[in-house]
Amino acid sequence: MPIEMPATKPLRIAVVMAAAGIALAGCAGNEGIKGVAEAAGMATTPQEARSFVRETRPADAQYIPVGSTIGVDQLCPGPNPPAPYVPTGQAARFAAPKPTRGPNDPCKKRSDFQKIESQLEAKRQANESAGTQAKSLGETPAPQPAKIPQN
Numbered sequence: 001m002p003i004e005m006p007a008t009k010p011l012r013i014a015v016v017m018a019a020a021g022i023a024l025a026g027c028a029g030n031e032g033i034k035g036v037a038e039a040a041g042m043a044t045t046p047q048e049a050r051s052f053v054r055e056t057r058p059a060d061a062q063y064i065p066v067g068s069t070i071g072v073d074q075l076c077p078g079p080n081p082p083a084p085y086v087p088t089g090q091a092a093r094f095a096a097p098k099p100t101r102g103p104n105d106p107c108k109k110r111s112d113f114q115k116i117e118s119q120l121e122a123k124r125q126a127n128e129s130a131g132t133q134a135k136s137l138g139e140t141p142a143p144q145p146a147k148i149p150q151n
Contacts, residue, residue: 076107 019042037043049057064070087094 074105074107074115076109078110 038045075148
């Protein structure tokens, strides 16, 4: 059974392939090919960021890749370090846990954490007082139940 192909079908295929080529050329970095794609309306050039975007974003933004782990410094031991772990009872059958940091590893100062903790505590108290004030201003008596007329 022979297949009849109209004479215009190869021409249509060539036009579609050319259009696809121009569309894909819009993704290319070559300015000559991309210019043709832009003229055909199949590619665009990125716009310059608006002024408020440039002002609010840091110039040297360093992003952390997804899936990467960040080394976190432990809290430095305080003036009264905890007593060494001595397992007792059932735990005595197991090995003592390994320390999470070595004696020469970097650590974070306790004063930094105490400063942040005091700031958070002040913010919590301010929020609680604002919530109490809002409750006192917005209190209304409970509504009375609807009265149904008796026949």
